[in-house]
Amino acid sequence: MVYKASKQRELIVSHLRDMDGHISAEQLFKRINESQKISLATIYRNLGILVELKEIKKIPLDDGFVYDKTCAPHYHFYCDTCATLFDLENTDLVKVHQTLQTESVIGEIDTYEVTIKGTCINCKKN
Numbered sequence: 001m002v003y004k005a006s007k008q009r010e011l012i013v014s015h016l017r018d019m020d021g022h023i024s025a026e027q028l029f030k031r032i033n034e035s036q037k038i039s040l041a042t043i044y045r046n047l048g049i050l051v052e053l054k055e056i057k058k059i060p061l062d063d064g065f066v067y068d069k070t071c072a073p074h075y076h077f078y079c080d081t082c083a084t085l086f087d088l089e090n091t092d093l094v095k096v097h098q099t100l101q102t103e104s105v106i107g108e109i110d111t112y113e114v115t116i117k118g119t120c121i122n123c124k125k126n
């Protein structure tokens with residue numbers, strides 16, 4: 001089935017809503033293709049549009065990107081062992097952002113990206 005651009009975007013958004021965590025274009029591609037045909041290029045194009053519309057955030061990783069449905073400022077923890085990106089809810093870290101925002105002489109903060117790396121609890125156990 002062929003979708004017009006907006007229909008394809010709706011399809012992508014509805015699948016994103018059903019998926020947990022931070023999602024790669026490849027994961028989305030596999031998931032949608034279980035029920036209908038969509039090309040990886042189409043997924044990349046529409047994810048790009050959604051990032052521009054600020055509906056999702058693009059998070060750079062060592063070997064590509066994942067997309068985040070949570071656009072509100074938050075920090076990430078990346079596990080090098082299982083390659084999973086976790087959200088950090090630490091309020092002290094958000095305070096750093098607020099301090100920078102109110103006291104910074106550099107300028108106004110538009111967006112920022114902080115990813116702390118390490119080994120997650122699950123991987124530490126093994």
Ligand SMILES: [Zn+2]
Nearest residue numbers: 079082120123
């Ligand atoms: Zn891990």
Ligand SMILES: [Zn+2]
Nearest residue numbers: 068070086087
């Ligand atoms: Zn996140």
